[in-house]
Amino acid sequence: MKLLLLGLAVVCGSVVGAPRAVGDTPHGNFELRIHGRYDFHTWIWALSGCDGDCLHVQAIPQPNAKAFPYSGDAHLVDGRYTLVVDVPDGLRCGNVYYGPVVPTRDVYSWDAVTRSGTLSSSFAAGCDGAPGATLTYPFDLALM
Structure with a gap:
């Protein structure tokens, strides 16, 4: 009986004390790190x-200041x-603080487990009349 109780204590302790995987918390506040x-x-x-x-x-x-908040639904x-x-x-464009x-x-796409992904940012016309394009950046979400 003592051996059984000791075994249960070890198993319960390892489950309770186990670290959570990165993607175990899908809700909350995250820092968006765009590289x-x-x-x-x-x-x-x-x-x-x-x-x-x-x-x-x-x-x-x-x-x-000088930024627009946005919102939307991300689908899995x-x-x-x-x-x-x-x-x-x-x-x-130009001066990052005061330029146009x-x-x-x-389009943000990220892995549900690692919280790493890519941002594809498309525009019809670029800075100073340059043609439209799509720029791609890696990003990570870090739980705050």
């Missing part, structure tokens, strides 16, 4: 549940979330 994008803002994503296999994303710029398909948003200031901005359609 290589020309912007002076950092972003907080507040993630909450929505109907079906999706997350509602509320994006909050830090600082909030084959282990990846995808969020599509139109951002009025997605491309910054160009609206973009941003």
Whole structure:
């Protein structure tokens, strides 16, 4: 009997004390870390549940000056979330703080477990009359 109780204590202790995997917390506040994008803002994503296999994303710029918050639903398909948003200031031209901005359609796609993915930012016309294009950046979500 003592051996059985000792075995149960070891098993329970290992389950309770086991570290959580990266993707175990789909809801909460996350720091959005976009690598290589020309912007002076950092972003907080507040993630909450929505109907079906999706997350509602509320994006909050830090600082909030000269940036537009956005929101949308990210849908889960084959282990990846995808969020599509139109951002009025997605491309910054010239002086990053005071220069003109160009609206973009941003598509965020990330792995549900690792929280790493890519941002594809498309625009019809670029800075200073340059042709439209799509710029791609890697990003990570870090639980705050």
